[in-house]
Amino acid sequence: MRALLGLFCLLCSVGTWANQLEGIRIWPSPDSTRIVLDMQGSPRFDHFMLNGPHRLVVDLAQTRSQVNFSAIKNSSELITRIRDSKPAQPGSYRLVFELTTQVKPVVFPLAPAGNYGHRLVIDLPYQDQSRKPEPAVHKLAPAGLRELVVAIDAGHGGEDPGAVGPKKNHEKHITLSISRRLAELINKEPGLRAVLTRTGDYYVNLNQRSEIARKAGADLLLSIHADSVANQGPRGASVWLLSSNRANREMAGWLEKQERQSELLGGVGEVISQTDGNPYLTRTFLDLSMDRARADSYAISEHILAEMAKVVRLHKRKPEHASLAVLKSPDIPSLLIEAGFISNPHEEQLLLTSSHQQKIARALLNGIKSYYRQNPPNGTMMAAKVAPGSSIRHTVRNGESLSVIAKRYGISVNRIKGHNDLRSDVVRVGQILNIPGS
Structure with a gap:
């Protein structure tokens, strides 16, 4: 009789507590904070906001919790405290997130994937959605010229770890480290500037990555990843660009966004805005833009592969094509x-070392420089540097010295002095110098 009573109590307990909250993870980013609730089963939930003070309340039906709130890592400036509270319904569990400001949460469940089980994701977008400029090394460009901008996208991040190596190392950390190294090298080069799509361990939506590049006026987008397959044998680096099938599918989506095409396509966009929505003319301009971006992507990839082959093993010696969301921009060459292969034990260890990461970053930089020396965009410092036998006029500005000007153009002080017949290193504000092409 006692055994039957115990079994009855157990069945009642299972019926009441059909789910369990196993953990809470918080991922702050420049634009939002993401909260991830790790659940034992698929969550049934409700949520609402309260003011005075600002709070987000999440009710989890038929759920119990084993979470230790003091052990939760929280570096978000938006969330000040996490606690539980008395639920509205018996058997439910109520979570309360105390916030510094009012937000409009986006809440959705995720099914098990990879190393993760059931999850409830809560995105809290910041009220000010304007992305703050990242602290980068901005080198003052000469009058009438601009720097060539390279957007560097560190794959995965935050809730998305990417591939996991045999020794449990995450792809997201390797990609961010290589991206930072590449950005540092680029920002040391006269005429080049780097922009990172993410600067820390947080997730950036795939579509938003190309948007960040576009807003920065990027001439090129490089997305850094580490490959993975079930077989631990494959090794080596490779370069991928958008397949024509994906390009054709994306075209249909872009045609529906007439309003945004002007800002996306620069001068071409201005022409599109004057076509009165003519779909045939619009498609022609978009076709030309995307074809040019894909052709440039292929040409740049060949230069990068040639440089990478000098320092690392290649898995594919020719650029490969794939249907990848991060490469879909019709107006920016993207690779x-x-x-x-992080799935290869030997290569996993290599990818973790500073020296190997630096080799990869240096090869990428050399590939970029190699291509743009031969194909410099008009109006860039790179174009001024490579024009053989030509010179540009530079007006000396306040705070400039010959050494500063020489570094900006990537030539020596003596070359500027000789070209301008200068007998002294002293220059004056307003003085006009002829800068020889390299």
Whole structure:
């Protein structure tokens, strides 16, 4: 009789507590904070906001919790405290997130994937959605010229770890480290500037990555990844670009966004805005823009592969094509760089070392420079530097010295002095110098 009573109590307990909250993870980013609730089963939930003070309340039906709130890592400036409260319904569990400001949460469940089980994701977008400029090394460009901008996208991040190596190392950390190294090298080069799509361990939507590049006026987008397959044998780096099938599918989506095409396509966009929505003319301009971006992507990939072959093993010696969301921009040449196979034990260890990461970053920089020396965009410092036998006029500005000007153009002080017949290193504000092409 006692055994039957115990079994009855157990069945009642299982019926009441059909789910369990196993953990809470918080991922702050420049634009939002993401909260992830790790659940034992598929969550049934409700949520609402309260003011005075600002709070987000999440009710989890038929759920119990084993979460230790003091152990939760929280570096978000938006969330000040996490606690539980008395639920409205018996058997439910109520979570309360105390916030510094009012937000409009986006809440959705995720099914098990990879190393994760059931999850409830809560995105809290910041009220000010304007992305703050990242602290980068901005080198003052000469009058009438601009720097060539390279957007560097560190794959995965935050809730999305990417591939996981045999020793449990995450792709997201390797890609961010290589991206930071590449950005540092680029920002040391006169005429080049780097922009990172993410600067820390947080997730950036795939569509938003190309938007960040576009807003920065990027001439090129490189997305850094580390490959993975079930077989631990494959090794080596590769370079991928958008397949024509994906390009054709994306075209249909872009045609529906007449309003945004002007800002996306620069001068071409201005022409499109004057076509009165003519779909045939619009498609022609978009076709030309995307074809040019894909052709440039292929040409740049060949230069990068040639440089990478000098320092790392290649898995594919020719650029590969794939249907990848991060490469879909019709107006920016875009490449995905697989730095190696994290699924290979030997290469996993290599990808973790500073020296190997630096080799990859240096090869990418050399590939970029190699291509743009031969194909410099008009109006860039790179174009001024490579024009053989030509010179440009530079007006000396306040705070400039010959050494500063020489570094900006990537030539020596003596070359500027000789070209301008200068007997002294002293220059004056307003003085006009002829800068020889390299």
